[in-house]
Amino acid sequence: MTITRATPAHAATVGRLLHDFNVEFDSPTPTAEEFAARFTRLLEWEDQLVLLAGDPADPEGFAYLTTRSSPYYDGPLMQLEELYVRPRLRDRGIGTELVLGMLRRARERHCGEIHVNVDEVDVDTRRFYERHGFTNTEPGEDSRMLLYLREL
Template sequence: MHAYDAFLAGPEHSLNLARLQADFNREFDSPCPPVVVVARRLEVMLAGDQCFAIVAGNGHGLVGHALVTLRPTFYFDGPLAVLDELYVQPVLRGRGIGSALIDRLLQGLALRGSLELHINVDEDDTATRRFYEHHGFDNNLPGSDWQMLLYYQELPPTK
């Protein structure tokens, strides 16, 4: 076990979650809105019922997070879940923190009646793919050899 607890975050954790997300985006050279903007958006999202976050921390602050969004689906009664982000500070990786986050988010999804979780991973990110596969995730539908693909298109902002 590790010295970090994984627990459900509330809107009051928004600023710290936004800081962790900014660290994640910097690590991978990905664009990110300013921390205050992300914090404001997360505060609103976490106050509703279409999103939840699991955070890992100790008495000295947060060291990782998993952010899940939920949406209705006609395939089953519970929500379809998407793991939007999972991040653990680099110096703390390999200590079971990511696994604790996954375990707690799966418990949270079971309580919400979700039957499916989607995760998008870059093809060349073999360490992350290996992590998710270790936790039972697959990119093939049961009974199929075909890999699932994500298609993406940026849309122009609305005025």
């Protein structure tokens, strides 16, 4: 499977995928066109990265990643914002290929850590990330890490 980096020319495709993802899970969502307009700008920034699985003109899935500076590492932190595989194509290793592509890009950028947020009730997704070496505890600790959110 080919994993490629999206460019601003892929903004409409990425916008449609993210919109489809939100609709599938009944999440409030901007329109695909609004996402496309935003991705047209975002995909020009070095700290924004979208990976496309398969044919970039009609990808099977995508991973949206951001990076930010941190005093804890010589390199940045990477955040997996979204990972989505089209429903009819799931359980074929596409998500795994996107995670492997993410890990490759994180190493290339000398990232010190990757953050992934998952809803506690989403057991299948939690298992997926745990299978790929992610944990919700700090090394040597037994209490879970929690994400707190406040919309503005």
